[in-house]
Amino acid sequence: MEYIKWLEDKYTVNVQKFDNQHKKLIEIINQVFNAKMNNAGKGTILNILNQLNDYTKSHFTNEELLLKENDYPALQTHRNEHALFISKINGFIQDFHTNEISLNDEMLDFLKSWLINHIMQTDKKYGVYLNERSIR
Ligand SMILES: [Fe+2]
Structure with a gap:
């Protein structure tokens, strides 16, 4: 099931490689959603959350590098937003590790929004x- 559906007209940033990376991120969040729906075990869910963490980090690095190369004026604000998201994901992983909590709707809702x-x-x-x- 698709928890988030890619909507080209609404979500495109008009840079092909970043659209592709955003699609991949959506796909991984959909995997988290499906794992929860199917009552998957802790190991499976942690595995997907770690994948989300890794892929998100590499995607953010890609964006930040290209923006830096192009002297993007709002880079620092952009970086701060990225850092916040990464620390949230890490918090979820930690909580999930240490407590017996299951994935809650709040987490999924946060990832999506x-x-x-x-x-x-x-x-x-x-x-x-x-x-x-001329970068597309
Ligand atoms: Fe970004």
Whole structure:
């Protein structure tokens, strides 16, 4: 089942490689959702959360590098948003490790709303900036 559905017109940042990476992030969050729906074991869920953590980090590094190379003026604010998301994911993983809590709706809701808001409000701005420099 798709917890988040990719909507090209709404979510595209007009930079192909970042759209692809955003699709992959959505796919991993959908895996978290499905694992929860299927009552998957702790190991399975941790595995997916770790995958989400790794992929998110490499995606953020990719974005930040290209923005730095292009002297993007709002890079620092962008970096701060990324750092917050990573620390949230790490917090979820920690909680999940130490407590017997299961994945709750609040976590899933946070992942979804953070990602979609970040793409639509923050990433789209670099899209315009990079497009002006002929990067698509
Ligand atoms: Fe971003």
